[in-house]
Every structure is written in structure tokens, then in C-alpha cells.
Amino acid sequence: MHDNQPPVPHGPQPPPHGPQPYGAQYAPAPYPQGQYGMLPPKPPWFVPAPSGTRYDHLARNPLNAWWRQVVGTLVVATAFFGMALFVVLAGLVVASVLGMPTTLSEQQLFGDPVFGLAVTLLSIAGVLPLVYGTVALFQRRPPGTLSSVAGRIRWGWLARCAGVGVVAMILGQGALYLAYVVTGENTSELLGWKGWATFLPAFAVILVLVPFQAAAEEYIFRGWLLQAFGAYVRSPWPGIVLGSAGFAALHAYTDWGILDVFSFGVLMGWLAVRTGGLEAAIAMHVVNNTVAFSISAAAGELDKAMQQGAVPWQSLVGTAVQLSVFAVGVLWLARKRAINTVSP
Template sequence: MHDPSQDRQPPQEPGPSGPGRSPVYPYYPGAQPWQGPPAPAPRVVPAPPGTRYDHLARTPEYRRWRTVVGTVVVAVAFVGSAYVVLLAAWIVALILGVRIIADGGERLFGDPVFEVAVLLLSIAVVLPAVYLTAWLVQRRPPGTLSSVLGRLRWRWLLTCVGVALVALVLGQTAMVGTYAVTGEDLGGLFGWVGWGRFLSGAVVIVLLVPFQAAAEEYVFRGWLLQAFGAFFTTPWPGILLGAAAFTSLHAYTDWGIIDVFSFGALMGWLAVRTGGLEAPIALHTVNNLVSFLPSAAAGELGDALRQGAVPWQALSGTVVQLGFFAVVVVIIAQKRAIPTVSR
């Protein structure tokens, strides 16, 4: 009797094709079904680990044109958003009956509190545009504008605020001492207008100044520093050019130019040295608060908007304040091992 099992043939190795012969392919028991197309590349790509703050724009997606286009977009947003806020402020002023001053002078509105709010908002609103540009144009995590960890380090920021307050007291003491020794008049600096008029201005200042100061740091010590850092090995071109751009937007003259430029240059160096914008934001915020609040207390908030000549005696306070802040921040950063490169 014929056994059907004898008809089964063992698997054959594939052979060449030819007349009357077809290749036989073996069966692979571990074969996996098709998994579909590969996953798309990520939308944003961070810089490699070990990257310094000013080089965080050097991601695998880095292209020179992205940096150039992004810088143009940030510049247009910085100017354009200010005009949009100003236009909206004029409309609100007309509705609320706030006097509009259109004489080409330094003042825009008759209400100094309203004017300060408009000024601070016109700068603060650029912050989302800087984040979006880093994400959409440079295709990198926007948090890398904040620090090498891709986020704002809040505990480190609060520590820097504490150091900034001490530096402020020391700087103001040095400045007042220099004014007193040289016979410079300090009249009107410590006036008091009363709680009724002070509180409205103080609330606006305390709420908006941190965002205004942070926006300027993200533009001049964040975006510009990293934009130039994408082209240069050393951070100094970005530090100096960012400080120059920062100074050009202020109307100070003579010694005031040195004051503002030295502040901008030191803040750029600290951003690289500490791996983020926390220290610059802290000192910038404290400085602006002390610029506005005493004027609001004296009932001269409109004078806080005026910029011009700065007496040389004021530089003594700047030297003490900036020197103390920089030294102490660097020492604390070293002791706490604050990250200065990406992970």
C-alpha cells in the first residue's frame, strides 16, 4: 500500500531559475509582519549633550538660513508688537478719556500710570514671538532659550533674585555716598505721594516689570547670543553685539551709555557662565523695579520714563552692584554645581 507521507520532500535550497525549474524558498519561522512606514522625524531637535549655552542653536537641524531668518523675524516682532500695543493703547485711551499727548515729545499719555503700563506691555508681548521663532524656524525646543536644561530653573532664579537685592542695596549705598561726597543734589529722590496714588502705579510696575525685563533678556541675551553663537566658537561676538543692540534702544547719553553697555555685556557673560538667563533676568528685574517704584512713591512716575544724561557719580553704584552680583553668582553657581552645558 502506498504511504502518502513518502511523497513529502524536505525543503530545498533556492536554486537558479531555468527551463523546467523554479526556485524554492525556505520558510523562516521567526519572520515578523510588516510594521508600516518608519516614524517621522521629530519636529524639534535639541542640541547634543555637552553643548554650551551660546551654542544651543547648533542642533542637527541647524542651517545658517534658519538663524538669519529667525533673527529678522524676532526683530520685526520686537518692533511690530510695540506698534500694535501702542495702537491698542490709543484706542483704549480714547474710550477711557485718557489724554493723548501727540507733540512729538517723550510723553505719550497724560496719565503716567497708563503710560508706564503701555511701555512695559509693548516690550513684554514679544516674548511669545521669540519662543515661537525658536520652535518654528530653528526647529529646536524653545526652552533652550532659557537654559541648558531646556527650561527656566526657578530655584536658581530665586537665588539670583536674593543676590540681586543685596547687590542693589550695596550699589545704591555706594552711589548715594559718592553723590554726597561730590556735593551732587539728591532732592526729590525720596518723596512720598501717599498710598492712594502710589498703589495704582506700584501694582502695574510689580506685575509687568518681570515680564518686560525677561522679554529683553530673551531677545538680547537669549536669541542674539545664541544666534551669533551659531556662527562663532567664542561667545564674545554675541555678548558684545547683544549689549550694543540693547544699548541702542535706550536714550541715555554720555556716562549712561557706558552704564547700560556694561550691564548688557556682563549679563551676556553671566548667561554663558551660568548656563542660562536666570541671573540676567533676576538683576534686570530688580534694577527696573528700583527705577520705577521710587518715582511712583514720589509722585514722579512720568520722570522714570525719561532717559538722557547720567552723572558720572552713578557709575560708582554700577561698579559696586555689578561687581558684587557677578562674583557672588559665579561662586554660588560653582558650589551648587549649576549646569553650564546641556545634558
């Protein structure tokens, strides 16, 4: 080899110009593996909302479309009433097999109030997984975003909110008792005791089922509805107000009871936005229902607790104190604990 000859290059070379052997133009090119000639990867099923999204806007992922919210809401409503019918019919079958009396009246379906309470709570609690499934199937976002901006239940935060709820409940019950005394009402109806044999079976059902029943209602009225409206409406208030109206319509209260339940729903919806999740609302709902049903169970009046109906105006005093203390306590604690209010 002469010194003035160019070196022979090594490695892959560009194809020479001019005529090529037959078929050579169809030979695979030396591209990196996976860059060409392969199907693109499938997009993930769950698509979250962008970082920094507020709780009521978490359904605003890139796949958001008007029909997803409409169809999803119809599915949730159908699931709610369908589950209630299924559980009640199943309860009637179980009661018949066990020889339990059934009254089938408007006020009471079952002769055993504890069994009736269990059926009522289960008819609502059973909707919870169906709501999660609707979020996953129709909105195609992580179901955990129905719980909070963190994509899950923040259990430590929920426990702290429950502690605030207990304090608020005690002060609210004290205010209610004081309102009864000042107005000369009979306070014997507030507390009663029929003995442990009456209380314990009902209390066991309350402890097991009320957390799921209360959570299911929050996931529907302060979760799904709030976020379905938030998918298109910037302000959270249409979702809060309409969700609270639906929540009040779900109950059979009249007169002052409607205002009582509606105000509860409005505050819980507002706190969901302000704290970035449903933990505060679930905690207060669980505490409230556990105490309310337990008081009725202790007095042996579970049947009256499930009938609802009219509520004395004095109850608004207790509710005002309870909700005010809870709201102030939760907001103070959220600020102290630096609770996230937008998605990471």
C-alpha cells in the first residue's frame, strides 16, 4: 500500500450510486432497532390531568369530552338506584329465609330495625365501587383522583379531620342541648338508654357499614358531580350547589331538615375544593352519622332515625356550631400541615 492512498473506511457505509442488484432496494436499512418498522406503543388507558390542577378540575384530562360527563352521570344515577333496589330485594329474600318479619310499609320495610338499618346502609355503600368503575371506564383517568389531588385517600389527613369532626360534633350537640333548654323543649328526647342488649348489635352494624355508606354519598355528590361540572365550568359553585341539592333530595327531611342537609352539603363541597380532596367531607360525614345512629340505637329508636321527616328549628343551632367549628378547624389544620390543594 502506498502512503498517498486514502485509508479504507470501517463500519457501515452509504450505499453506492448506480444500478443495484435486484431486490437490494428492498433490503432493510440499518436503522436503530425500534425506530422504524414497528408499531407505536399504545397510549395508557388512564390519562391524568395536568400538574397543578385543582380538585374539581381533575376530570380535565386530554381525553375530556362532553359525552363522558353526561353518560357517566347517567351511569352513576342508574347504579345508585339499581343497587338500592337490588339490596332491598336481596334483604327481603334473606328475611324470608330467616323468618324475619317484613312490614313493607313506607316508613319501615323490615320488622327488625337493626336488619333494616343494615340493608339501608348496604344499599348505599354498594354503589362505591361502581362510582370508581365509572371514573375509570368513561373518564379514563386514575380512579384515585376521585379521592384527592394526590390520586389516593390521604389517610393521615383523614384521621386528623376525623379528630376535628369529633370535637365539632361534641360542641354541636352541646349547643343543641342548650337551645332545647333555653326554649323550654323536652331534652329527654335527646338521650335515652334501652340497655346493652339493644345497643350493641346496632352499634356493630353502625361501626362496620356507616363509613362505607357515608363515603359513597361523598364520592357521588362531592366527588363525581363536583368534578363532572368542573370538567367544563371554571367555578366550583355550580357543582357544589347542584350536588348539595341532589344530596338534600336524597334524604326525606322536610322543613328545617332540608336547610340542615343542604348547608352540610355546601360546606363539604367547599372544603373538598379548599383541601384538595374528600377526606374532610368523608370524616365529618362518618362522625356525624355514627353519632346520630348511635344515639338512636341507644334509645331503641332506630326506626325513627331512618324515617327522617321534620326537624325542629333548634337543630339548626347545633348544626351551625358543628359546621363552623369543623370548617375553621380543618382550614387551620390544612394550612398548618401544608396540605396540597392541586395535583403534583
